[in-house]
Amino acid sequence: MSIFNAPYFQDEAAAYAKLESIIWPHGPVCPHCGAMEKMSRLKGKATRPGLYKCYACRKQSRVTVGTVFESSHIKLHIWLQAVFLMCSSKKGISSNQLSRVLGVTVKTGWFMSQRIREAMRTGAFAPMGGPGAIVEVDETFIGKKLGAEVKSGFGHKNAVLTLVERGKGSRSFHVDGTSSADIMPILKANIAAETVIMTDEARQYNRVYQHFAAHGFTRHSAGEYVRGKTHTNTVEGFYSVFKRGMRGVYQHCSEKHLHRYVAEFDFRYNQRARLGFDDNARTDSALIGIVGKRLTYRDSSI
Numbered sequence: 001m002s003i004f005n006a007p008y009f010q011d012e013a014a015a016y017a018k019l020e021s022i023i024w025p026h027g028p029v030c031p032h033c034g035a036m037e038k039m040s041r042l043k044g045k046a047t048r049p050g051l052y053k054c055y056a057c058r059k060q061s062r063v064t065v066g067t068v069f070e071s072s073h074i075k076l077h078i079w080l081q082a083v084f085l086m087c088s089s090k091k092g093i094s095s096n097q098l099s100r101v102l103g104v105t106v107k108t109g110w111f112m113s114q115r116i117r118e119a120m121r122t123g124a125f126a127p128m129g130g131p132g133a134i135v136e137v138d139e140t141f142i143g144k145k146l147g148a149e150v151k152s153g154f155g156h157k158n159a160v161l162t163l164v165e166r167g168k169g170s171r172s173f174h175v176d177g178t179s180s181a182d183i184m185p186i187l188k189a190n191i192a193a194e195t196v197i198m199t200d201e202a203r204q205y206n207r208v209y210q211h212f213a214a215h216g217f218t219r220h221s222a223g224e225y226v227r228g229k230t231h232t233n234t235v236e237g238f239y240s241v242f243k244r245g246m247r248g249v250y251q252h253c254s255e256k257h258l259h260r261y262v263a264e265f266d267f268r269y270n271q272r273a274r275l276g277f278d279d280n281a282r283t284d285s286a287l288i289g290i291v292g293k294r295l296t297y298r299d300s301s302i
């Protein structure tokens, strides 16, 4: 049986019930005044599904108010299908394909996938690593900077920096460049000082040992990739999925939106099967992320 036979992928009332169970696990909360006890579901044939009235502030609302789904004309059950597709495709799904599968226009598919990426983006973080932990750090280059002249080397490309804690999650950043001045502040802000850091021999990592428990590196230039625990295979594994996704699926990602694509790959890596997430759990996790992230595009038609 297709996963999309589930009622919340087919029916608007079931879709609202599903989303409410995720966003309001302890019962409905008024998005306007925060009252919990006074929310009453509006019923009747003419009432659209999911509508509540708050008897504290007298306002009407639904669970999508204040989320990336707010004021969308797309039916909620279609949104839930889109979120599932993006959460269950290891390398992502292009907005063109999303539009074909869901039966919406290409433009709508693009707006939907941007909003879902925003839901996948996490905000403030506790430091990664800690005593006994190992964080691998590497950078990669994607696409082309706006207006940049294409030359040899990476100067015209967008740089992405990724930190991966072995056995745990990843955190990636769209960075201006890969100098020590670009990278060190990010490492210091995101990784606990007690952590062991692994990198390649690139010059920008020369001073890493001053700020962390230890710094191991391999000499790729000398053909050395692994020396016991000293390697960057984990972050390179992350990049192999990221690059195949970015090249194959998201060829036309602009610089302005790169941070959202990067967040999407981090999101799936951080809720991967090995950490106990199946496609449904990953989808629920993305749905929790829709709250408090209204995204408005001036010419949005969805």
Ligand SMILES: [Zn+2]
Pocket (backbone or CB within 6 Å): 030, 031, 032, 033, 034, 035, 054, 055, 056, 057, 058, 059
């Ligand atoms: Zn209220």
